[in-house]
Amino acid sequence: MSPLFSKEFFFEYFNGNATSLQKKQIDTWILDPDNEEQFFQYLEEWEILHPQYPVNLEPALNKYRELFEDADKFPPAPVTRAPVPSPFRNLFPHAAAVLLLLGMLGWLYQEPLLFSHYRTLPGEVASWTLDDGSKVTLNANSQLKVPRWWRFAPTRVVYLEGEAAFDVVHTQDDRKFIVKTDNQVDVVVLGTVFTVFNRHHKTQIVLNSGKILLEHRKGQVKEAITMQPGDQVRVDTSGILQKQALPKSILFAPWKEKLFVFDETPLSEIIQLLKDHYRLNAGVTSPELANLTVSGSFTALNADEFLNSLADILDIEYTRNRKNVTFKLNP
Amino acid sequence: MVPTSNLTPTPDIPCPKSPGDEQASSSVSETDEFFIRNTMKSDPRQGMELLYLRYYKPLCTHAIKFVRSRQVAEDMVSDLFYQFYTGQLYKKIHTSYRAYLFRAIRNKGYNYIRWELDRNATLPEDQLSYVPEYQQPDMITQYEELYQDVEKAIDQLPHQRRRIYLQFQFEGKPVKDIASELAISPRTVEVQIYRARQAVRQLIRDKWLIPCGLLLCGAAGLVANLIESFISL
Numbered sequence: 402m403s404p405l406f407s408k409e410f411f412f413e414y415f416n417g418n419a420t421s422l423q424k425k426q427i428d429t430w431i432l433d434p435d436n437e438e439q440f441f442q443y444l445e446e447w448e449i450l451h452p453q454y455p456v457n458l459e460p461a462l463n464k465y466r467e468l469f470e471d472a473d474k475f476p477p478a479p480v481t482r483a484p485v486p487s488p489f490r491n492l493f494p495h496a497a498a499v500l501l502l503l504g505m506l507g508w509l510y511q512e513p514l515l516f517s518h519y520r521t522l523p524g525e526v527a528s529w530t531l532d533d534g535s536k537v538t539l540n541a542n543s544q545l546k547v548p549r550w551w552r553f554a555p556t557r558v559v560y561l562e563g564e565a566a567f568d569v570v571h572t573q574d575d576r577k578f579i580v581k582t583d584n585q586v587d588v589v590v591l592g593t594v595f596t597v598f599n600r601h602h603k604t605q606i607v608l609n610s611g612k613i614l615l616e617h618r619k620g621q622v623k624e625a626i627t628m629q630p631g632d633q634v635r636v637d638t639s640g641i642l643q644k645q646a647l648p649k650s651i652l653f654a655p656w657k658e659k660l661f662v663f664d665e666t667p668l669s670e671i672i673q674l675l676k677d678h679y680r681l682n683a684g685v686t687s688p689e690l691a692n693l694t695v696s697g698s699f700t701a702l703n704a705d706e707f708l709n710s711l712a713d714i715l716d717i718e719y720t721r722n723r724k725n726v727t728f729k730l731n732p
Numbered sequence: 733m734v735p736t737s738n739l740t741p742t743p744d745i746p747c748p749k750s751p752g753d754e755q756a757s758s759s760v761s762e763t764d765e766f767f768i769r770n771t772m773k774s775d776p777r778q779g780m781e782l783l784y785l786r787y788y789k790p791l792c793t794h795a796i797k798f799v800r801s802r803q804v805a806e807d808m809v810s811d812l813f814y815q816f817y818t819g820q821l822y823k824k825i826h827t828s829y830r831a832y833l834f835r836a837i838r839n840k841g842y843n844y845i846r847w848e849l850d851r852n853a854t855l856p857e858d859q860l861s862y863v864p865e866y867q868q869p870d871m872i873t874q875y876e877e878l879y880q881d882v883e884k885a886i887d888q889l890p891h892q893r894r895r896i897y898l899q900f901q902f903e904g905k906p907v908k909d910i911a912s913e914l915a916i917s918p919r920t921v922e923v924q925i926y927r928a929r930q931a932v933r934q935l936i937r938d939k940w941l942i943p944c945g946l947l948l949c950g951a952a953g954l955v956a957n958l959i960e961s962f963i964s965l
Contacts, residue, residue, distance in 0.1 A: 417880045424873040431872045434827065440872070441831040442764070448790035453797065454902070456789040456806075465784060465810055469777060469817070 406430055411443040415451075512546075519545040521563075523680040524703050526656060533557060533570055535578065540564035540656045541678040563677075566596045566654040569611075585618040586636050595628075596654045600677050604636040609653040617642055659702055661710075663695040668728070671695060671711065675726065679704040683726040690717065690728055765828055772822050780817050783829060788813075791837050796902070797879035798841025800886070800932075803904045808840050838875045845878060849937050878940065885935035889928050896921055897928035 405426065413419060414427065431437050507514065521527050521539040528538040531547060535557075539545060543563020551557050557578045569578045571592030580588040582599040586606075593611025598604065606615065608628045615634060617624040626644065628634060635643045655662050663671070669691050672683040681704060685691050693715055701707035708726065712719050718729045768786065772779030788809060796805040812833065816822060825832045869875065886894060896914070899905045900921070907925070911918040 414876065417876075417883075419873075419876075424871075424877070427873050428871040437872075438828055438831050441828070441834045444794070444834055445787070445790045445830055448794050451793075452789065453793045454802065456792045458785070458788055461788060461806060461810065462781075462784060465813065466781075468810070468814060469780065 406436070406439075408443055408446070411440070412447055415444065415447045515549060516546040516560075517549055519547065524678060526659065531559075533572060533576075533578075535570045536568040538566045538654070538657050540566075542680060561597055561599050563600060564596070564598045564656070566594070566657060568594045584636055587616040587618075589614040589616055594653070601673075602638045605633065607633045607647065607653065615642075655698070659700050660698055661701060661707070662698040665694045665696050667691070668693045668695070668715070675704070675707075679707070680724065681721075681726050682724055683728065685728045687730060690730065693717075765830065768829065776817065776820075776822070779822070780813065783816075783833075784813055787830065787833055791833060794834065795837050795841050797883065798838075799844050800882065800901050801904060802902055804844070808844070809837060812836055812840065842869065842875060842878065845882070845936065845940070849933060849940065878936075881936055881939060882932065885932045886928075888935070889931060893924045893928045893931075896924045897932075900925050901928075 410423075414423065419427070427440075431440055512518075519527075519529055519537070519539060521541055521543050523542045525541055526538065528536060530536050532552060537545060537559075540563060543561070543565060545562075545565060546560040548554065548558065555576065557572075557576055558581060559579070560581045562583070565580075567578075567580065567590075569590050569592050575591060578590045578592070580590075580597050582588075582597065582604050584599060584602050584604040586604045588595070588597060588606055590611065590613040593613050594609040595611070595613055596607045596609070598606070606613070606628065608630055610630050612630075613628050615626040615628060617626065617636065624642070626634065626642065628644070629646075631647050633645050633647050635645075637643075668685070672685075675681040675683045695711065695714055697714055699707075699710040699714070701710055705721075708719055708721065712728075716731055718731055720727050720729070768779055768782045771782055791809045791812070792802075792805050795808050796802060799805050799808065816833070821832075822829065869878075886897065889897060892914075896910055899910050900907065907918050907921045911921045914921070
């Protein structure tokens, strides 16, 4: 060992009597692990010779033995004295809260979750093909709700508000297709072509081909009516059911081609139609106008075309201000 | 003072230098702790106790130079032994236990001072374990320099202030007791302790916290440059 790095040299160093140059040499010398061992041996020796204060070993040792007891009792003793609380400790209330929240959200959004919604805007006519291959055409301002999971249901149930033409496909397992209305009338079919009109608690069904069964609920009693092609059934607000055979010449769902057919239809009914189809609020200036009836047919792609054609047929005038329409007598 | 090896109270066995043996210094550490090492293998509990008996005192008296409080120093050393045992560190180290323990306590002491300088409030002693790890000095002599600076800073305090500070800080004597002993008001004692602390902190901070400050300035400058270059894009 070099005389520079003697025990006396290090003791002087620990006493604070080393020059910068000596310190620099220590820093180099210590890089050798053996020298480092030597260094700490000197340090220990020096500390024992120069205690800063009388260390009381006994109580510390007793305290330490207790600590060891604990460490052995709980083998994976935490290094930190205050264990960090586990984030999963209070999991249950959180899980419950999350489940509750999900439940509430699910309940709030059950409509979009459970049903596909097909909608048409005022004046719009649109067609869709449903999952089972059945085709549906919605007239203006209508909505059809179809369950998302009906593939697994024993029957195909749809809910209609407005007016629609159905072309139902007959399934191999004879699954029924049911159109539910809010007017106690269900249309039960296997495979047919028919239209359903369901507005203002008035329901009207026209059958084009095939055969359908109407189930009409009156309180607890269920009334069933079988319809033949060409039959029309109306159910009005009071729940009265009327069945009539339509003449062969009549067109099936003319609205599919944007065709409007009227046969002595009073203007009041047309005002209702304007509201249903185009969401227009129409009114008349004199009561005699309301008694006018319309016969004939015309195609109208939008509300303005409709109003123009109507005015031509009746030879009256109208003014339109956004959603409001007023019919006037021709001066 | 001329320390000689016969005065050393430790049961140091003079290293036998048999020919064909390993290097002298490595055999020093091996024979030195031979008994403790063997006990550690067969019965760690018993081995830890031997280790404790052997190194507790020198470690405490070394640690106190950094932390200036008996309580903190002793807790720190106990903490070190506890970690050494529960973390089974004795199985992992390749140096002597002594070298490991001293190095560790010096690191802890260094961290403690750095932590104390970084923060402004007085330290809660029960949170000793949370002293964060700072980057350690590259040079071993920096540890000696640090605690010797601490010592010098205390030495420079006015006489009574130093006395009060030592009683309070080193011995952990309550303010009330110091006040009644010196026949002054507790408020005066508190003020003296506060001033002493500030003075010691100031002296150490000037020398030991500048590199950190420079680093911060450098980082801030770098960020500023980056932002500038982004703006110019």
